[in-house]
Amino acid sequence: MSAVLQEGPKPGEQGGIEVTRVLPGQESLLTPAALAFLAGLHRRFEGERRARLAARAVRQAQFDAGALPDFRADTAAIRNGDWRVAPIPAALQDRRVEITGPVDPKMVINALNSGANCYMADFEDSTAPTWANLLEGQRALRKAVAGTLDWMAPDGSKHYTLKPDAEQAVLLVRPRGWHLEEKHVLVDGERMSASLFDLGLFCFHNAKALAAKDRGPYFYLPKLQAMEEAALWDAVLSQVERELGLAQGQLKATVLIETLPAAFEMDEILHALKERIVGLNCGRWDYIFSYIKTFRRHRDRVLPERAQVGMTQPFLKAYSELLIKTCHRRGAHAMGGMAAQIPISGDAEANEAALARVRADKLREVTAGHDGTWVAHPALIPLARELFDAHMPEANQRHVLREDVSVSRNDLIKPSLGTITRAGFEGNVEVCVRYLAAWLDGNGCVPIHWLMEDAATAEIARTQLWQWLHFADDGREPLHLDDGTPVDYALLERALIGLPSKFSDRLRMPGASRINEAIGMLDRLTHADTLADFLTLPAYERID
Numbered sequence: 446m447s448a449v450l451q452e453g454p455k456p457g458e459q460g461g462i463e464v465t466r467v468l469p470g471q472e473s474l475l476t477p478a479a480l481a482f483l484a485g486l487h488r489r490f491e492g493e494r495r496a497r498l499a500a501r502a503v504r505q506a507q508f509d510a511g512a513l514p515d516f517r518a519d520t521a522a523i524r525n526g527d528w529r530v531a532p533i534p535a536a537l538q539d540r541r542v543e544i545t546g547p548v549d550p551k552m553v554i555n556a557l558n559s560g561a562n563c564y565m566a567d568f569e570d571s572t573a574p575t576w577a578n579l580l581e582g583q584r585a586l587r588k589a590v591a592g593t594l595d596w597m598a599p600d601g602s603k604h605y606t607l608k609p610d611a612e613q614a615v616l617l618v619r620p621r622g623w624h625l626e627e628k629h630v631l632v633d634g635e636r637m638s639a640s641l642f643d644l645g646l647f648c649f650h651n652a653k654a655l656a657a658k659d660r661g662p663y664f665y666l667p668k669l670q671a672m673e674e675a676a677l678w679d680a681v682l683s684q685v686e687r688e689l690g691l692a693q694g695q696l697k698a699t700v701l702i703e704t705l706p707a708a709f710e711m712d713e714i715l716h717a718l719k720e721r722i723v724g725l726n727c728g729r730w731d732y733i734f735s736y737i738k739t740f741r742r743h744r745d746r747v748l749p750e751r752a753q754v755g756m757t758q759p760f761l762k763a764y765s766e767l768l769i770k771t772c773h774r775r776g777a778h779a780m781g782g783m784a785a786q787i788p789i790s791g792d793a794e795a796n797e798a799a800l801a802r803v804r805a806d807k808l809r810e811v812t813a814g815h816d817g818t819w820v821a822h823p824a825l826i827p828l829a830r831e832l833f834d835a836h837m838p839e840a841n842q843r844h845v846l847r848e849d850v851s852v853s854r855n856d857l858i859k860p861s862l863g864t865i866t867r868a869g870f871e872g873n874v875e876v877c878v879r880y881l882a883a884w885l886d887g888n889g890c891v892p893i894h895w896l897m898e899d900a901a902t903a904e905i906a907r908t909q910l911w912q913w914l915h916f917a918d919d920g921r922e923p924l925h926l927d928d929g930t931p932v933d934y935a936l937l938e939r940a941l942i943g944l945p946s947k948f949s950d951r952l953r954m955p956g957a958s959r960i961n962e963a964i965g966m967l968d969r970l971t972h973a974d975t976l977a978d979f980l981t982l983p984a985y986e987r988i989d
């Protein structure tokens with residue numbers, strides 16, 4: 446079913462907006478005025494979005510030809526200049542514990558009620574962007590902002606309601622990244638940018654109400670690769686403010702530094718958004734994915750298996766310390782990231798080991814100078830809070846300047862030591878298949894072997910497999926597992942054949958009905974001559 450909307454408040458802007466799928470109740474979100482607003486954003490910014498994506502491809506071609514990322518010569522004045530970001534609003538001064546998660550109504554209520562300081566409602570790494578998920582998420586957030594969100598468990602066993610405003614976490618919203626498009630909304634026949642759809646629709650319905658409560662709106666901006674992309678966001682946010690009659694600088698952003706190229710432009714990104722940026726965040730999982738992607742053709746920088754790539758690897762330590770130093774010099778928050786462990790029910794010993802790893806990670810963050818951290822699960826909030834309370838007595842530690850830190854280009858790209866074991870190789874295959882199957886089934890974040898898996902963590906597994914397997918291209922010597930087995934397609938085949946024995950939980954598995962499709966996709970992605978930019982691009986064509 447398809448609806449072409451002909452009406453709206455501004456003559457000349459209503460035509461040419463087509464919603465290609467209609468679900469019950471969506472008309473209250475996708476009003477003619479909302480669609481006209483979205484179309485205005487698309488028409489104004491689509492050209493620049495495409496130019497930015499093209500610039501990413503040009504840069505990657507240089508890396509593939511052997512170039513290494515470096516700090517930019519043309520922006521040295523920004524790095525050396527003495528400037529600070531605009532003052533941070535009161536609601537975002539203390540962000541010591543932030544919970545993140547997908548946007549279904551139960552999660553939204555649980556997260557807002559969780560006792561965390563902030564909640565990042567996530568349309569990106571942890572949401573599979575089916576049309577139903579997106580609309581349900583926007584609807585839930587609108588009701589949450591209005592204070593009317595509730596949810597009844599399907600079996601009627603529990604009715605979820607929101608705590609009073611003052612006891613709720615502060616809401617931040619993460620729209621999808623620049624690379625994604627929204628196929629259900631066409632403007633002049635083109636798919637609109639998913640980033641503009643998510644952020645634009647949220648602002649259209651909630652910006653005034655949030656501004657009236659001195660609560661933003663606040664955003665997390667994902668997967669940027671360069672300061673020009675930050676400048677594009679700045680222009681978008683400024684346009685949204687103008688169109689919706691908000692004060693300039695009302696919308697605030699925290700940018701995830703989660704690509705390797707962006708680590709070389711932290712100052713520049715802060716500068717491009719300096720009237721509205723409040724912090725940077727170490728999005729470690731996408732960062733590792735980006736490191737692999739950037740160096741896909743660099744044999745000397747192959748990473749060991751996923752489990753060995755922890756934050757104490759020198760290249761990751763350098764990145765987090767540079768982020769802290771850069772943010773604090775500019776008056777911005779330096780947010781930490783996500784430990785992948787989640788609570789393990791039914792096994793006290795394993796649970797304690799998992800919690801110990803989260804504890805060690807949060808302790809590292811707070812003692813290094815981070816102003817706050819992320820948790821994936823409400824049960825981890827007390828643990829993170831206890832460590833930040835113990836080591837960060839004030840609301841934040843922006844005064845800790847970390848002038849002792851000196852990070853060079855070589856530190857940021859330092860090769861890592863480690864191995865690839867059979868379990869590591871097979872684990873990557875299993876995670877890719879299970880996660881893809883869940884994602885295709887509409888679930889963007891799942892526990893697998895008691896680790897939180899989302900689009901970023903799964904991307905590490907997927908790009909590692911491609912990279913490891915492609916080292917045998919052009920007749921070169923393949924990589925080897927630590928037991929001497931060559932890493933080749935025969936090994937992949939054996940891992941795929943062995944998968945059913947790992948699926949003893951098949952009946953309860955998220956996305957069980959799409960396992961064969963996921964296996965087919967992984968097979969194609971790993972055999973392809975070119976590394977797909979994002980797993981979610983081909984997968985998106987397979988969801989509603």
Ligand SMILES: CC(=O)SCCNC(=O)CCNC(=O)[C@H](O)C(C)(C)COP(=O)(O)OP(=O)(O)OC[C@H]1O[C@@H](n2cnc3c(N)ncnc32)[C@H](O)[C@@H]1OP(=O)(O)O
Pocket residue numbers: 544545546547551552553555556559567570571730731783787820821822823890891892896897898899901902
């Ligand atoms: C790399 C990155 O981008 S990190 C950011 C993106 N990733 C995330 O945000 C991870 C979010 N986390 C999650 O989605 C979940 O915690 C999962 C999928 C990992 C595990 O979820 P579950 O298997 O449902 O966990 P579990 O059964 O222990 O949940 C217990 C309760 O906590 C709730 N809960 C779990 N995680 C969250 C969360 N992140 N936010 C709010 N509530 C949550 C569940 O809804 C459940 O509530 P209920 O008791 O009312 O039914």
Ligand SMILES: O=CC(=O)O
Pocket residue numbers: 570701703727728729730731732782783901
């Ligand atoms: O978005 C967070 C990440 O680690 O990726």
Ligand SMILES: [Mg+2]
Pocket residue numbers: 570667701703728730731901
């Ligand atoms: Mg990410």
